Amino acid sequence: MSGTSLDGLDLAYCHIWQKKEAWQFEIKETKSIKYSSDMMNTLKNAIDLSAEKLLELHNTYGTWLGEQVLNFVNENLLQVDYIASHGHTTHHRPEMGLTFQVGSGQHLANACGIKVICDFRTNDLALGGQGAPLVPIGDRIFFSQYEFCLNLGGISNVSFEVKDKRIAYDIGLANMILNYITRKVDLEYDEDGNLARRGQLNHTMLEKLNNLKYYLLPHPKSIGYEWFLEEVVPIVEETEDTLENLLHTSVHHICDKVAQQIELNFKTKNQQLLVTGGGALNSFLIETLQEKLGETTKVVVPEKIIIEFKEALVFALMGVLRIEQLTNVLSSVTGAKKDSSSGVLFIPN
Numbered sequence: 337m338s339g340t341s342l343d344g345l346d347l348a349y350c351h352i353w354q355k356k357e358a359w360q361f362e363i364k365e366t367k368s369i370k371y372s373s374d375m376m377n378t379l380k381n382a383i384d385l386s387a388e389k390l391l392e393l394h395n396t397y398g399t400w401l402g403e404q405v406l407n408f409v410n411e412n413l414l415q416v417d418y419i420a421s422h423g424h425t426t427h428h429r430p431e432m433g434l435t436f437q438v439g440s441g442q443h444l445a446n447a448c449g450i451k452v453i454c455d456f457r458t459n460d461l462a463l464g465g466q467g468a469p470l471v472p473i474g475d476r477i478f479f480s481q482y483e484f485c486l487n488l489g490g491i492s493n494v495s496f497e498v499k500d501k502r503i504a505y506d507i508g509l510a511n512m513i514l515n516y517i518t519r520k521v522d523l524e525y526d527e528d529g530n531l532a533r534r535g536q537l538n539h540t541m542l543e544k545l546n547n548l549k550y551y552l553l554p555h556p557k558s559i560g561y562e563w564f565l566e567e568v569v570p571i572v573e574e575t576e577d578t579l580e581n582l583l584h585t586s587v588h589h590i591c592d593k594v595a596q597q598i599e600l601n602f603k604t605k606n607q608q609l610l611v612t613g614g615g616a617l618n619s620f621l622i623e624t625l626q627e628k629l630g631e632t633t634k635v636v637v638p639e640k641i642i643i644e645f646k647e648a649l650v651f652a653l654m655g656v657l658r659i660e661q662l663t664n665v666l667s668s669v670t671g672a673k674k675d676s677s678s679g680v681l682f683i684p685n
């Protein structure tokens with residue numbers, strides 16, 4: 337899994353099996369590989385590449401993924417049935433019916449000698465859906481004890497049940513804006529939200545962020561880096577303020593939007609909100625979120641392995657479901673014509 341915050345590649349070696357029809361999991365080994373600044377820039381700027389250069393990146397990144405898998409397998413002497421690979425999203429314009437994840441499955445398979453399932457999003461787009469978010473199938477199967485599952489990666493998304501249907505959508509900003517601000521001073525991210533905690537609210541910036549048009553759209557809906565570049569970056573750039581105030585204001589914005597969605601979809605007193613993704617490690621953000629939600633919603637920060645590897649785990653589950661020809665993409669989430677068993681299998685040569 338490689339997510340929108342561009343921090344690196346997450347590898348998880350998972351056992352997934354069924355016991356009396358209920359799916360079970362164990363995450364046995366994990367590894368995160370931080371991107372070099374070159375790699376990070378290449379992936380970030382892939383949006384501007386020519387078709388040829390993009391295809392070249394698709395192949396070279398696929399091979400690189402396969403090499404990382406091979407190292408991980410050899411380091412831990414793993415026995416692997418399949419690799420489920422998300423790749424890295426370079427383009428996501430569901431309104432135009434397109435999404436693209438670099439990381440060619442054939443190159444990946446050939447580089448590690450293991451069968452690969454990848455390209456999990458295209459089929460849903462072909463069926464008229466958003467192709468995102470996909471992790472809600474895992475929220476339903478593995479984390480149904482929580483009324484809400486929230487992921488705070490580059491982008492925030494939420495997932496919950498309404499009358500036996502899973503609903504989920506990208507809420508809006510999360511670490512993407514925080515990292516954009518800290519990277520101006522060559523800081524990868526705001527550790528524990530310490531800088532943001534010292535800042536003060538910039539009311540003008542908060543109002544502009546809170547009024548972004550995307551927030552008014554009904555679900556199903558999802559966003560990509562394009563939205564960030566076009567709609568959000570101008571607001572940050574036109575705001576003259578300290579780093580601390582920009583971060584503080586962005587944290588409030590992130591939490592305002594999450595709290596609004598949880599309140600709108602209120603389930604029950606003492607409801608639990610499971611928070612995963614790197615944002616769960618930002619203590620200022622988590623405190624601010626809990627304050628905004630009040631006593632009716634308990635923010636649950638799980639153990640670190642779940643915070644950091646839940647998305648990788650769910651892609652592994654999606655791979656298993658694909659092999660078993662079971663539904664792994666929910667149309668109630670994406671708005672597609674129907675549920676699907678998505679993903680493409682590549683056999684190594």
Ligand SMILES: Nc1ncnc2c1ncn2[C@@H]1O[C@H](COP(=O)(O)OP(=O)(O)OP(=O)(O)O)[C@@H](O)[C@H]1O
Pocket residue numbers: 338339340341342343344487488489490491492511514515524525526527528529612613614615617618619647
């Ligand atoms: N200790 C920490 N304090 C504050 N922020 C943190 C901490 N650890 C990680 N983060 C933030 O979390 C980010 C990584 O989050 P994560 O890996 O969940 O994102 P992602 O999977 O790339 O995104 P997405 O789920 O949107 O595709 C980092 O870039 C950083 O902003």
Ligand SMILES: CC(=O)N[C@H]1[C@@H]2OC[C@@H](O2)[C@@H](O)[C@@H]1O[C@H](C)C(=O)O
Pocket residue numbers: 339340425428435467468469470471472489490491492493506558559560647
């Ligand atoms: C197109 C794409 O890659 N979307 C990502 C992105 O990052 C977070 C959010 O936007 C979510 O919709 C999705 O990723 C997770 C893994 C998902 O599909 O559930």
